[in-house]
Amino acid sequence: MRIGFMIPLVCAALLAGGCSISTGGNAVSKARIEQKVADRLAATVGQRPKAVTCPGDLKAEQGTKMRCQLEAADGSKIGLTVTVTAVNGSDVKFNIKVDNK
Numbered sequence: 001m002r003i004g005f006m007i008p009l010v011c012a013a014l015l016a017g018g019c020s021i022s023t024g025g026n027a028v029s030k031a032r033i034e035q036k037v038a039d040r041l042a043a044t045v046g047q048r049p050k051a052v053t054c055p056g057d058l059k060a061e062q063g064t065k066m067r068c069q070l071e072a073a074d075g076s077k078i079g080l081t082v083t084v085t086a087v088n089g090s091d092v093k094f095n096i097k098v099d100n101k
Contacts, residue, residue: 027057
C-alpha cells in the first residue's frame with residue numbers, strides 16, 4: 001500500500017497520542033518539529049512521508065499553534081496543526097491534528 005493512500009487511514013493514529021520533545025530554550029526548532037512529525041507517521045505506517053514542512057520554530061508556550069504540511073510519496077498534501085499542550089522545563093508536549101481544510 002502506498003503512503004498516499006495511507007494518509008487518510010492514519011490520521012486518527014497520528015492524533016491518538018501526543019508527542020514530546022526536549023528543547024534547550026524557549027522554542028522547538030522547525031527542523032525538530034518536522035522530524036518528529038515524520039517519525040510519528042513512519043512509526044504508524046512503516047513509511048516516511050516525502051516531506052513535512054513547517055513555517056518556523058514552535059514557541060514553547062502552552063496553546064501555541066503552528067500549521068505544517070505533510071507531502072506523501074505520491075505528491076498528495078495534507079495540512080497539519082501542531083499545538084503545544086504542555087511545557088515542563090525543557091519538555092514540550094504537543095498534539096498533531098490533521099486539518100480538514
